[in-house]
Amino acid sequence: MQFPSRRRKQTSNPQTELYAHPLQFYGEPPLENMSLAEFETFAVDRLKLLKTVENLGVSYVKLSEPYAKKLESEFKNLSFPYRPEADDRKTQSGPNEYDKRRKDHISHFILRLAYCQTEDLRRWFIQQEVDLFRYRFNDLPAKQKLEFLHRNNLQYDTISVEEKKSLLDKLVNSSYAVSGITVEDQDFYKVPFQDALDLVRTRKVYLKAGYVYIPHQDIVTIVLNDFRTRLSKALALTARSLPAVHSDERLQPLLNHLSHAYVGQDYSIQKNVGKISLEQIDSLSGKSFPLCMRQLHQSLRENHHLRHGGRMQYGLFLKGIGLSLEQALQFWRSEFIRGKVDADKFDKAYAYGIRHMFGKEGKRADYTPYSCMKVILSNAPSQGDHHGCPFRHSDPELLKQKLQFYKVSPSGISQILELVKGMHYQLACQKYFELTHNIEDANFSLNHPNQYFIESQRVLGGGKDIKREMDAPQRPQEITAAKGNNAPREAATNDPQGLADMTEDLDSFFQDA
Known part of the structure; x- marks a missing residue:
C-alpha cells in the first residue's frame, strides 16, 4: 500500500489552504506583512513554548498524562493550536483556530532565523521542535493523521x-x-x-x-525522522541567507540576540540596595550562589583577580542581589589590592568599569545581571577565564570533581552529569539546587542566576525571601525594548515614532538581557 499524492485545491488565498490542517512540516515560509511588535510577540511566545517543552521533557515521561496536561496548558496560555479544532469560528474565549495556526507557522520561521546561527543553537531548536511535533502528531485523530500523510506526500x-x-x-x-x-x-x-x-x-x-x-x-517515528531531516536542512539553508536578513536594520538587533533573550523576571530593579553587607558574601556564596557564581567568587578569593568576562558576569550578579555602587567599589578594590594591583592602578584601570555597570559612565545604560541563556551562549571562557556556565563549559570530569568537593552525593552527581550529557544545562543547575537544598522538587524553572539566589534565600528562610522582595515585574511577552520606558506597549505599537524608538533601543536591551 502507498499513500497517493493528493492534488491541493486551488484557492484565492494560499494561506487559507496552508492552515487547513492543524499540523504542518513548515515547508512554505510566510509571505505576508506584519508589524515589528507582532513579530516580537510571536517570537517570544514560541520561545516560551519551546522552553516549556524542554523542561517537561526532562521532568516528566514524554507523552505521559502530566506531560500532556502541562503542555496543553501552555498552548492555551500562549494561544497556540493545542488540539485539532473542527470549528474555525471565533469564540468568546480567544482567537480562532486560523489565527492560532498562523501564529504557529510564523513564529516557527522567526525562531528558525534566530537559531540557525550556530551548531549548538540548531541542535537545541531541532530537539524542542521535534518533541513539540511528536506531541501534536500523537494528539491528532486517526483520520487527521492519515490526512497529514496525504498532504505531505509521505509514501511508505x-x-x-x-x-x-x-x-x-x-x-x-x-x-x-x-x-x-x-x-x-x-x-x-x-x-x-x-x-x-x-x-x-x-x-x-x-x-x-x-x-x-x-x-x-x-508511524509517528518515521514521520518524526522526516521532520527532523527537513528541519535540519532548512536551518542550514537559512543560515546561508542570514547576511541578507541582517541587512534589515529593523530585524538585525532582534535576530542577533533573540537566542540569548531572557523572558522571565526582570532582576534589574533593585528594591533592596545595600541590604546585603560585604561581610555576608562569603557565607552566601557557599549556600545561595549558583555554581557559576560560586566558582567566580572562589576564584576571586584565591587569585585576587578576575578577567573582564568574569568581572562582568559576577559584578552584575552582585549588583542584582543588592550591592550598591559604593559597596561594589569597596569589594572589588579590597580584593584586587591583595593581589598585584595597587589602589592607584585600581582606580585608574578598573573603577571605571564598575561604575559603568551601574550606569554612571559611558552611555549610562543601567546594565542588568546576565540570564542563564546569555551565560551559556555568549562569550565562552578561554584558558585563564572563570566565567561561563560550569555545566556547559567545564570538562565533565572536572565538573564531577567540583561537585564532589561541594559534597553532592554520588547519585546526585550521576543525575547532573546525565542532564549535562543531554545538553540540559539549566536543568542540571536546577538539580544542583534541589540536591544542595535537600528538596525533591524546586517547583520553578530556573532561567537566571539571580533567580537561583532568591529561591535559595526563600528556601533557607522557611518560605520567606529574606534578602529581596519578590514582586520583581515580568518582562512583557513582547520583550519591551527600551530600559526605563514605562509607556504601555500598545502605545508604542500604535505610534510610529514610538515603534521607531523601540527599534533603536533593541540592541542595547539585548546587551543588558
Missing part, C-alpha cells in the same frame, strides 16, 4: 500479506502493543532501520537485514 511501502504471515510470530514478539489479531488487521511498513532509531533503541520493532517492520500505530 507496506509488506505483503504473505510476508506478514511468514513473520507473524516475530512481529507479535517484537512490536510494542501488537497481538496476533491486530497484526492481521493493520499494515506494517518496511523501513530502513536508520529512519526509526528510537524504536530500534527501545527494541519495539522487528529488525531484519537492515530494515525494521513498523506497525501503522508507530
Whole structure:
C-alpha cells in the first residue's frame, strides 16, 4: 500500500489552504506583512513554548498524562493550536483556530532565523521542535493523521500479506502493543532501520537485514525522522541567507540576540540596595550562589583577580542581589589590592568599569545581571577565564570533581552529569539546587542566576525571601525594548515614532538581557 499524492485545491488565498490542517512540516515560509511588535510577540511566545517543552521533557515521561496536561496548558496560555479544532469560528474565549495556526507557522520561521546561527543553537531548536511535533502528531485523530500523510506526500511501502504471515510470530514478539489479531488487521511498513532509531533503541520493532517492520500505530517515528531531516536542512539553508536578513536594520538587533533573550523576571530593579553587607558574601556564596557564581567568587578569593568576562558576569550578579555602587567599589578594590594591583592602578584601570555597570559612565545604560541563556551562549571562557556556565563549559570530569568537593552525593552527581550529557544545562543547575537544598522538587524553572539566589534565600528562610522582595515585574511577552520606558506597549505599537524608538533601543536591551 502507498499513500497517493493528493492534488491541493486551488484557492484565492494560499494561506487559507496552508492552515487547513492543524499540523504542518513548515515547508512554505510566510509571505505576508506584519508589524515589528507582532513579530516580537510571536517570537517570544514560541520561545516560551519551546522552553516549556524542554523542561517537561526532562521532568516528566514524554507523552505521559502530566506531560500532556502541562503542555496543553501552555498552548492555551500562549494561544497556540493545542488540539485539532473542527470549528474555525471565533469564540468568546480567544482567537480562532486560523489565527492560532498562523501564529504557529510564523513564529516557527522567526525562531528558525534566530537559531540557525550556530551548531549548538540548531541542535537545541531541532530537539524542542521535534518533541513539540511528536506531541501534536500523537494528539491528532486517526483520520487527521492519515490526512497529514496525504498532504505531505509521505509514501511508505507496506509488506505483503504473505510476508506478514511468514513473520507473524516475530512481529507479535517484537512490536510494542501488537497481538496476533491486530497484526492481521493493520499494515506494517518496511523501513530502513536508520529512519526509526528510537524504536530500534527501545527494541519495539522487528529488525531484519537492515530494515525494521513498523506497525501503522508507530508511524509517528518515521514521520518524526522526516521532520527532523527537513528541519535540519532548512536551518542550514537559512543560515546561508542570514547576511541578507541582517541587512534589515529593523530585524538585525532582534535576530542577533533573540537566542540569548531572557523572558522571565526582570532582576534589574533593585528594591533592596545595600541590604546585603560585604561581610555576608562569603557565607552566601557557599549556600545561595549558583555554581557559576560560586566558582567566580572562589576564584576571586584565591587569585585576587578576575578577567573582564568574569568581572562582568559576577559584578552584575552582585549588583542584582543588592550591592550598591559604593559597596561594589569597596569589594572589588579590597580584593584586587591583595593581589598585584595597587589602589592607584585600581582606580585608574578598573573603577571605571564598575561604575559603568551601574550606569554612571559611558552611555549610562543601567546594565542588568546576565540570564542563564546569555551565560551559556555568549562569550565562552578561554584558558585563564572563570566565567561561563560550569555545566556547559567545564570538562565533565572536572565538573564531577567540583561537585564532589561541594559534597553532592554520588547519585546526585550521576543525575547532573546525565542532564549535562543531554545538553540540559539549566536543568542540571536546577538539580544542583534541589540536591544542595535537600528538596525533591524546586517547583520553578530556573532561567537566571539571580533567580537561583532568591529561591535559595526563600528556601533557607522557611518560605520567606529574606534578602529581596519578590514582586520583581515580568518582562512583557513582547520583550519591551527600551530600559526605563514605562509607556504601555500598545502605545508604542500604535505610534510610529514610538515603534521607531523601540527599534533603536533593541540592541542595547539585548546587551543588558
